[in-house]
Amino acid sequence: MTQPALGAGAELEPVSRVVTLEDMLLFEPEGEKNIHTDDEVARAAGLPAAIAAGVQFMSYIFEMLQREYGFHSVEGTVLDVRIREPVFAGDTVTARGRVTEVRADGSGSRVSLEVWCENQRGGHVIAGTAQVPVRGDAGGVA
Amino acid sequence: MPEGERQRADQAFHELPVGTEMGSIEYTMSQERVERHLRATHQTPYPESGGERLAPVSILASDGIWLAESQFDIGESVHAGQRLEILNVPIVGSRVRVSGRVVDKFEKGGRQFVVMDVVSEDDRGRVLARGRMTGVARYRPEGGAP
Numbered sequence: 001m002t003q004p005a006l007g008a009g010a011e012l013e014p015v016s017r018v019v020t021l022e023d024m025l026l027f028e029p030e031g032e033k034n035i036h037t038d039d040e041v042a043r044a045a046g047l048p049a050a051i052a053a054g055v056q057f058m059s060y061i062f063e064m065l066q067r068e069y070g071f072h073s074v075e076g077t078v079l080d081v082r083i084r085e086p087v088f089a090g091d092t093v094t095a096r097g098r099v100t101e102v103r104a105d106g107s108g109s110r111v112s113l114e115v116w117c118e119n120q121r122g123g124h125v126i127a128g129t130a131q132v133p134v135r136g137d138a139g140g141v142a
Numbered sequence: 143m144p145e146g147e148r149q150r151a152d153q154a155f156h157e158l159p160v161g162t163e164m165g166s167i168e169y170t171m172s173q174e175r176v177e178r179h180l181r182a183t184h185q186t187p188y189p190e191s192g193g194e195r196l197a198p199v200s201i202l203a204s205d206g207i208w209l210a211e212s213q214f215d216i217g218e219s220v221h222a223g224q225r226l227e228i229l230n231v232p233i234v235g236s237r238v239r240v241s242g243r244v245v246d247k248f249e250k251g252g253r254q255f256v257v258m259d260v261v262s263e264d265d266r267g268r269v270l271a272r273g274r275m276t277g278v279a280r281y282r283p284e285g286g287a288p
Contacts, residue, residue, distance in 0.1 A: 017184050026182035035220070054221045055207070059183035059200035071188055074199055080225040128223075 012097040021089040054083030057117040060095035081128030092120040155214040156279030166241040195234035206260035206275035223276035237265040
């Protein structure tokens with residue numbers, strides 16, 4: 001499926017997930033006990049419970065970008081995020097993106113976006129920017 | 143999570159001088175590792191390319207953490223930021239080598255930050271990703287939350 005690239009100001013189709021403790025355990029090495037997998041370790045570090053690894057949510061953003069711009073846009077993508085708020089098991093995290101600029105780049109274009117993941121309270125879990133190369137013959141491949 | 147390669151030194155991560163080479167680690171981008179990551183992140187696998195299975199690029203976002211953890215006790219650390227430039231999609235079954243260097247340190251809000259540049263390459267000589275990881279070397283939340 002090919003579709004025209006979104007213009008500045010357009011929002012991408014969000015990607016939303018409920019984060020489970022199983023997700024958090026799977027994201028870490030098997031058997032690892034740290035603040036991302038173990039409530040006791042997290043409490044010893046001053047946290048109320050285990051928190052998900054912040055980079056876990058970069059995957060949600062990568063998936064959102066891939067859904068919009070296609071698999072061929074993955075190579076050349078730059079994602080730059082700050083990790084802002086903790087995520088606990090049971091939280092719903094939604095990746096969102098807004099196009100800020102589209103520039104011609106060879107036979108395709110380069111899209112700049114604001115990207116972020118928010119929790120069910122609207123707090124930004126991670127936030128930053130992305131740059132995505134959109135090839136002339138690609139787009140919209142889920 | 144390089145299997146069997148973790149060698150924590152009795153050295154404080156936040157005391158590393160800028161310019162310190164972090165050495166390197168290697169791991170296999172095994173099917174098991176990829177499936178575990180896909181399950182953790184609820185992602186759909188990429189299409190095969192040239193008969194080869196591909197790994198989701200988000201799996202590379204943790205490489206800097208594994209590199210730091212291979213040498214230092216970062217149990218008191220948290221990840222504050224990550225820049226990741228994807229150059230090539232990893233191939234399942236390949237070996238990945240991760241190397242890095244401390245490029246900056248600063249203190250903000252009473253917290254000590256360490257910034258590392260990280261490069262992930264595969265055994266075909268391809269650079270998979272270049273990253274810049276910012277970590278809080280010693281994390282002590284006030285009031286129990288970041």
